[in-house]
Amino acid sequence: MTISPWVGRALLASALLVYPHLATDFWIVSVGAYAMVLGIIALSLTFLTAYGGMISMAQMATAGAAGYALAIFSAHSASAGMALLPWPWAVAAAIAVGTLTGILIGIVAVRSQGIYMLMSTLAIAMIMFYLAQQNTTILHGFDGFSGVAVPRVGGVSLREPLPFYFLCLTSAALLYALVIYLVRVPFGLVIQGIRDDPLRMASLGYRVWLHQVMAFAVAGFIAAVGGVLSLWYHGGISPGSIGITATVNVLIVAVIGGLGHPRGAFIGALVFVLLQNFAVDLVGSNRYNTLIGFVFLVIVMASPDGLTGLWRRLRGMRKGSLDGGVVTQKL
Amino acid sequence: MKLLLLASLNGITLAALYFIVASGFTLIFGMMRVVNLAHGSLYLIGAYLGHDVAALSGSFPLALAGGALGAALVGMAIHYFLLDRYQGDDLRQALVTIGLSIIAADLLLARYGGLSYQFELPEMFYGSMPMPIVGGYPIFRIVLIGLAIAVYLALWLLVQRTRFGIMIRAGVDDRHMLGAIGVNVPLISTLVFGLGAALVGFAGVVGSSALSIAPGEDARYLLSSLVVVIVGGMGSLPGAAIGALLIGLAEQIGLAYFPTYSIILSFVIMVAVLAWRPYGLLGRPA
Numbered sequence: 001m002t003i004s005p006w007v008g009r010a011l012l013a014s015a016l017l018v019y020p021h022l023a024t025d026f027w028i029v030s031v032g033a034y035a036m037v038l039g040i041i042a043l044s045l046t047f048l049t050a051y052g053g054m055i056s057m058a059q060m061a062t063a064g065a066a067g068y069a070l071a072i073f074s075a076h077s078a079s080a081g082m083a084l085l086p087w088p089w090a091v092a093a094a095i096a097v098g099t100l101t102g103i104l105i106g107i108v109a110v111r112s113q114g115i116y117m118l119m120s121t122l123a124i125a126m127i128m129f130y131l132a133q134q135n136t137t138i139l140h141g142f143d144g145f146s147g148v149a150v151p152r153v154g155g156v157s158l159r160e161p162l163p164f165y166f167l168c169l170t171s172a173a174l175l176y177a178l179v180i181y182l183v184r185v186p187f188g189l190v191i192q193g194i195r196d197d198p199l200r201m202a203s204l205g206y207r208v209w210l211h212q213v214m215a216f217a218v219a220g221f222i223a224a225v226g227g228v229l230s231l232w233y234h235g236g237i238s239p240g241s242i243g244i245t246a247t248v249n250v251l252i253v254a255v256i257g258g259l260g261h262p263r264g265a266f267i268g269a270l271v272f273v274l275l276q277n278f279a280v281d282l283v284g285s286n287r288y289n290t291l292i293g294f295v296f297l298v299i300v301m302a303s304p305d306g307l308t309g310l311w312r313r314l315r316g317m318r319k320g321s322l323d324g325g326v327v328t329q330k331l
Numbered sequence: 332m333k334l335l336l337l338a339s340l341n342g343i344t345l346a347a348l349y350f351i352v353a354s355g356f357t358l359i360f361g362m363m364r365v366v367n368l369a370h371g372s373l374y375l376i377g378a379y380l381g382h383d384v385a386a387l388s389g390s391f392p393l394a395l396a397g398g399a400l401g402a403a404l405v406g407m408a409i410h411y412f413l414l415d416r417y418q419g420d421d422l423r424q425a426l427v428t429i430g431l432s433i434i435a436a437d438l439l440l441a442r443y444g445g446l447s448y449q450f451e452l453p454e455m456f457y458g459s460m461p462m463p464i465v466g467g468y469p470i471f472r473i474v475l476i477g478l479a480i481a482v483y484l485a486l487w488l489l490v491q492r493t494r495f496g497i498m499i500r501a502g503v504d505d506r507h508m509l510g511a512i513g514v515n516v517p518l519i520s521t522l523v524f525g526l527g528a529a530l531v532g533f534a535g536v537v538g539s540s541a542l543s544i545a546p547g548e549d550a551r552y553l554l555s556s557l558v559v560v561i562v563g564g565m566g567s568l569p570g571a572a573i574g575a576l577l578i579g580l581a582e583q584i585g586l587a588y589f590p591t592y593s594i595i596l597s598f599v600i601m602v603a604v605l606a607w608r609p610y611g612l613l614g615r616p617a
Binding site for chain 2: 111114115116118119122123127130255287289290292293294297301304
């Protein structure tokens with residue numbers, strides 16, 4: 001029996017809409033909303049990898065740049081309740097900063113390919129972390145920003161469980177739709193052409209590096225939205241938010257879900273958040289990172305295209321087709 | 332003038348340490364195209380094991396040997412059991428080493444806690460050597476520079492003048508042909524991985540004697556290795572030396588003159604090199 005994909009989508013949408021009315025605040029915010037925030041940041045990586053054939057370790061740093069920008073423009077515990085900009089402007093500025101960061105990182109990163117790009121973007125991400133840590137004048141060094149004010153709309157704080165959940169859900173849905181739309185228009189087709197054969201695209205007259213930098217701009221925009229939501233979720237930002245652990249976590253989320261399709265980012269994020277919250281019951285509160293590292297290792301070794309790939313292959317096996325839908329990433 | 336000279340001396344000391352760490356990284360990449368993102372973890376493993384050996388035996392040379400040997404064994408096990416099967420799939424190998432680095436960092440934290448450790452050095456290394464202008468400079472740091480030069484020469488001799496080195500160079504150029512003429516390439520690869528890991532384990536003991544060991548140092552030395560080989564060129568030993576010198580000097584001089592932005596100097600060097608020579612100063616396309 002096969003279900004039409006639209007039935008599945010309608011079911012998923014209604015489940016996501018009904019869920020917060022049935023669940024407790026913990027499940028709405030710490031699981032639901034947080035998984036979507038993390039999923040949005042991972043989506044920016046999955047977009048680059050699935051369609052651009054590029055791997056960027058600097059997506060958390062990009063989100064962090066937007067988060068830091070928003071924190072600077074907003075009222076926080078060290079600003080005596082004063083905000084530099086009204087919140088819509090602050091958010092717009094933060095997203096602009098994040099997108100610009102994505103573009104700048106892209107300009108450097110597209111000088112190298114494949115594993116070299118992973119290395120150079122990882123180096124950039126870690127340099128941004130050390131910069132945030134050592135810069136006391138603007139970025140407040142080790143402490144970062146705390147007590148960042150979350151905007152109120154019509155007297156309701158956006159950080160209340162239900163508004164925050166729906167804010168995250170709307171953002172995630174719109175960004176997901178943006179990715180699906182972009183990969184079908186000429187820009188996205190060019191990006192995928194470059195992924196498959198950069199030389200041929202160049203001889204067809206496309207400027208390869210420009211399109212790759214534009215893909216980084218899109219990824220920067222997506223990550224920036226995630227950075228804004230992440231700042232509101234945590235109520236602050238510090239160098240640890242963009243440290244090596246946070247940087248690698250984005251990769252873990254994307255790889256667990258599967259780098260081959262944008263939906264992998266959200267599936268990975270949900271699994272990751274559930275592990276994070278319930279690892280205490282499995283391995284005690286202290287050895288959480290060992291567990292997550294182990295899960296990651298098993299996924300990488302058993303199913304390089306993550307849970308979505310595993311699902312596709314299982315389904316392929318049941319149908320008895322030989323091409324079990326294994327996505328081989330050309331990186 | 333005194334500040335500049337002192338910063339330069341510190342920069343060269345740091346470069347010596349960075350070079351020993353990065354030489355292992357670049358050696359492994361040169362032979363197997365493996366980007367070992369658990370390199371920083373091997374540094375920490377070497378440092379902690381060295382500390383344990385020193386605490387048990389009270390001997391610094393034994394600590395050096397213990398750190399290097401321990402890291403080498405761990406490195407060879409990683410290569411043999413986890414990486415060799417994915418030969419040619421460089422992304423998968425990099426992801427496996429990332430997973431390992433997370434687990435290693437967490438287990439080391441469980442075993443050694445979050446405090447920082449320091450070594451008791453032999454008496455002869457304490458004190459400082461008289462020098463013009465700056466007054467004096469710690470002897471151990473000068474020993475460190477000597478060690479880096481010794482490592483460079485030894486690696487150069489090994490790669491250029493021994494049978495093992497000939498096999499390594501042949502493997503870099505064409506590993507299938509090397510296998511076809513009857514050389515056990517997986518064994519050579521595992522040994523090279525062990526050698527690279529031994530170098531970084533050794534650097535861990537030396538580095539934590541000059542500075543200290545604490546969680547988080549793994550990320551720091553991974554970053555330094557990445558930047559050094561991006562600047563110098565992946566797989567090139569002289570490149571690693573030049574890269575280490577540039578980055579070590581940039582870091583210390585930056586720290587002396589503009590402490591809240593010093594890391595940007597390393598970044599600028601990396602970006603400039605990538606813009607001018609995408610494969611690094613002495614690197615060549617894969």
